[in-house]
Amino acid sequence: MSIQATDPQTVARQILGEISGRAANSIDASTRLSDLGLDSLGRLTLAVLLEERTGRPLPDHKMLSVRTVNDLERLLTSSERSA
Template identity: 40%
Template sequence: MTDRHTHLFADLRSILVEELRILAPDIDPAASVLDLGLDSLARMELSVALDQRLGIALPAQALRSAETLGDIVALMDAQSAG
């Protein structure tokens, strides 16, 4: 994981813990979004939080296709770089 990805993952972890009440020990880049309980509603809440807190707007289809938290970090990186 690059330094940038590490920073983005820390931001994602904060949102997951503070806004979606996911337990911090369960949060790992390889963790499955489904295993963490990120259903379509939770992903929408995550999308709103990412936009409000970080200014990163992820396309809904891309977020739906993410299988792991690492995938979400990669999406965050691509969207914030573009």
């Protein structure tokens, strides 16, 4: 059984690491999702895994504006606050 983090930053980087094949600790806030090689299928996988692990929906129009890891972490934090 894998241990899954709950804070937005760790969750985001853990999932991005799983999808891109890179070590989570090599991903920093300024990393762009495109630099991680995320294509459209990768973005779909990211959205679905984030929703599954955080239990909160991520609207498509908000995910569309996510370019960097920092953008993603801010989105997750704001959705956590509004939950």
